[in-house]
Amino acid sequence: MNSDKEPGMLTAAEAEVMNVIWDHDEVTVSDIVERLPRELAYTTVMTTCGILEEKGCVKKAGKRGRAFLYQPLISRDDARGVMSHEVARRLFRGSVKSLVLNLVRDDAISAEDLSEVKKMIEDLEASK
Incomplete structure (x- = not known):
């Protein structure tokens, strides 16, 4: 991870978006909307990508046309580790x-x- 922030827990929507980004490595918001397992509005996905960027999970990696390309900054395995430890901490007293x-x-x-x-x-x- 290239950020000073620890990504922490992902919401369900953030995890869905991250799964698309991990699967395709470099995607636009439109790409994500097309590949999500459920229908989410473009603006919802765009907002989610912004939140993931703030959390240090993704970065803007250039543009395709006028659309930003998003790339992961944290691996799927690292995210799983962070989330499983957080679940253990929150629900199982660590x-x-x-x-x-x-x-x-x-x-x-x-x-x-x-x-x-x-x-x-x-x-x-x-x-x-």
């Missing part, structure tokens, strides 16, 4: 373990995903 246990207990994780998580844990333990 315990990432409690967050993970909650996901596992609530059947929010498939058996296949659980096997993959176990393998990742084993790999991490082996590397220490």
Whole structure:
């Protein structure tokens, strides 16, 4: 991230816009509007891009015609990390373990995903 600001939590609309930006790397507001999974007004997306710029998540990277191009300043993985730690802090008193246990207990994780998580844990333990 190239900003002094920590991006923090993204709203649902901000996350939707960021997903389009991450998927396409350099997009205009019109590009984003066309690719969103739900209909949002052009002005709403434009405002959201401005907020994301203020948060340090995106930057204007030139123009295509008269429209600004937006590029991500934070990776999808970095945003996930920030948001998961923030959820843990807000809802689980800072315990990432409690967050993970909650996901596992609530059947929010498939058996296949659980096997993959176990393998990742084993790999991490082996590397220490």
